[in-house]
């Protein structure tokens with residue numbers, strides 16, 4: 001695509017990664033590659049490689065001589081243009097900046113791109129990810145393009161949260177659901193990609209709800225060690241052995257966003273376990289034990305709201321350290337506010 005037509009910044013050009021747990025979905029789709037629906041919606045939880053799958057499909061559609069299994073050859077003119085990020089028949093639509101939405105201007109530019117005949121390939125391919133980042137105007141604009149598809153165009157939408165897409169968009173796409181692979185397959189893959197001590201891979205997969213790429217990301221970031229520190233801090237603050245202010249500085253150094261995301265998941269897990277009855281409490285993971293009998297639900301729900309609100313404020317004008325201090329001061333009050341689960 002020429003620069004003046006670009007609907008969005010081009011970001012990644014390496015050949016798309018193939019994941020073993022995509023095998024059956026890939027095989028099913030590739031047998032029908034000549035009669036693909038105009039709109040495809042790849043959806044499912046994060047960390048399953050939906051975006052890699054979407055790129056793999058885009059490359060396959062734009063390759064001049066795909067391999068027997070349907071993958072791009074990596075060597076033809078089309079593949080070389082893809083690797084250079086200059087294929088004129090591929091548009092990638094993504095937020096211009098992290099955390100921002102996809103706007104109507106980007107979708108209008110996409111419309112202009114789709115209106116032209118393919119330059120070198122048999123298709124025009126658009127990759128819209130994350131599709132749920134489209135604002136309402138953008139989604140309405142895309143709806144028109146889905147309703148009146150130019151011949152040979154394929155729109156691939158990727159979404160972790162398809163419920164955030166208008167029902168009209170969803171109903172005009174063929175939906176392809178991605179689910180976590182079987183535990184043994186995920187574990188074998190994770191072990192091949194990241195070193196870890198006894199039981200660590202299993203822990204990472206548990207935290208990642210079985211999503212291999214998310215588990216890998218957590219493992220690479222030394223997440224388990226960080227989690228130990230976070231748990232120690234929460235205990236120390238609730239026992240008044242550590243001041244929330246000192247603790248907040250440490251959390252800021254570890255990354256405020258990551259710490260608050262973890263804290264949200266941790267508190268949600270505490271609540272879910274506590275609400276599931278005595279059996280669930282008895283069988284809860286060891287890291288919940290120091291907390292689960294000391295907190296009451298009402299206060300914990302209130303604290304979950306505090307964490308959620310602080311996460312939303314993180315990229316705003318408020319000081320990050322102050323936000324963390326506020327959260328940890330509230331935690332110290334919550335943790336002291338009650339002597340047992342009620």
Ligand SMILES: [Zn+2]
Pocket residue numbers: 062063064065066072073074075076077078079
């Ligand atoms: Zn090729």
